[in-house]
Amino acid sequence: MTDPRPRAADAEETAPLIPGRETADRPVAARRTSLLVTFVLGGLTALPPLSMDMYLPALPAVTSSLHSPAATVQLTLTTCLAGMALGQMIVGPMSDKWGRRRPLLVGMIVYIVATALCAVATDAATLIAFRLLQGLAGAAGIVIARAVVRDLYDGVAMARFFSTLMLISGVAPVVAPLIGGQVLRITDWRGVFVVLTVVGVLLTLLVWRTLHETLPPERRHDGGLGQTLRTMRDLLADRAFSGYLLVGAFGFAALFAYISASPFVIQEIYGASPQTFSLLFGVNSVGLVIVGQINGKLLVGRVSLDRVLGIGVVLITVAGVGLLLMASGVFGDVGLAPMAVGLFVLMSSMGLVMPSTNTQALLRTPHAAGSASALLGTSTFLMGSIASPLVGIAGEETAVPMAVVQLSCGVLALACFLGMCRPWQRREVTSTGTTGEATEL
Secondary structure (H helix, E strand, O other), X not given: OOOOOOOOOOHHHHOOOOOOOOEOOEOOHHHHHOHHHHHHHHHHHHHHXXXXXXXXXXXXXXXHHOOOOHHXXXXXXXXXHHHHHHHHHHHHHHHHHHOOXXXXXXXXXXXXXXXXXXXXXXXXXXXXXXXXXXXXXXXXHHHHHHXXXXXXXXXXHHHHHHHHHHHHHOOHHHHHHHHHHHHHHXXXXXXXXXXXXXXXXXXXXXXXXXXXOOOOHHHOOOOOHHHXXXXXXXXXXXXXXXXXXXXXXXXXXXXXXXXHHHHHHHHHHOOOOHHHXXXXXXXXXXXXXXXXXXXXXXXXXXXXXXXXXXXXXXHHHHHHHHHHHXXXXXXXXXXXXXXXXXXXXXXXXXXXXXXXXXXXXXXXXOOOHHHHHHHHHHHHHHHHHHHHHHOOOOOOOOOHHHHHHHHHHHHHHHHHHHHHHOHHHOEEEOOOOOEEEOOOO
């Protein structure tokens, strides 16, 4: 069994590399600081949100055009999400075996073809099938982008880079519906997929021209399906890795609960206009991005990753408590403003949680970054898909189910952090490649 724990590497292996000082097993690390490469990796992580959210304003038009019930058309969202979850489990291990470039380019080409076919679908069943394929292929960008970051970065440098990626990927859910709405002003719903196809082509060209192979042959795996399953079993057997995986998954589920329930909570329960809802959604998304940048620029390197993660999880839990008390009427009719503050705190806290969980989990898996990235990505999508329907279990007249789900996710994330990650019992790998005692929370 391969030891999943990070080894006490020397400074040359783990410190940020500079031109002229490349090591034998990281020949392209000197290119990693390129602004264009950062943009490409951010684009790869933003492509799935674009594929999901740019399409949202077109749902009524699709229902009318294809003469299908709304519930059937909703499956085009569900299957795309399921494809993204399943695709990561397929592509991640492939990238550990064949390198990052080839699976990524193949995935992007399939994404382009699938998206173009969505634009010419003539019935709902065909559109659902192509959306599933689109999700499967689009997953390559998410999982391989994380693996590439692990190939090129270590320690606090990796945490900083994940925070930088949030600046790009965090904006995507905000601008995607706006772009989709503008596309619908000049064309029909098929034009949305045409735009996504063009985006896929441009991003593929950038990947081909700028993103070099980051996993040399000597660090690849030769095994087949059996080896892949054993690798994933070993990763999940590492208590700390599984702890960080679950902390990130439960945190993401709290975020998904907000995304799913907020249109009804803010507009139906508190009577806000669609414009007010859009404004609040945008403010919360900007809050997530800003906190992510504060984390990357100010906290990382000065405060331990586990302490930052602990603060983020506690904030999610506290926000969940406040939202539940307000939604259940303990303080009377508080109005929209206090609820908006609670949701802002919850969403912004993800700027602390997600970079830290990704970094801490991937630090333990330099031998299988693709498989580890697949497990991280799939767990978040699956947990999010479970949380989403639970927020509407009591109808659209109360925000209590949303708050209950968010509080439950916060409590479970905190329990996993304390019970499985146990940062006070481990030694952290620093950006200089040395080890030191983890700072106690």
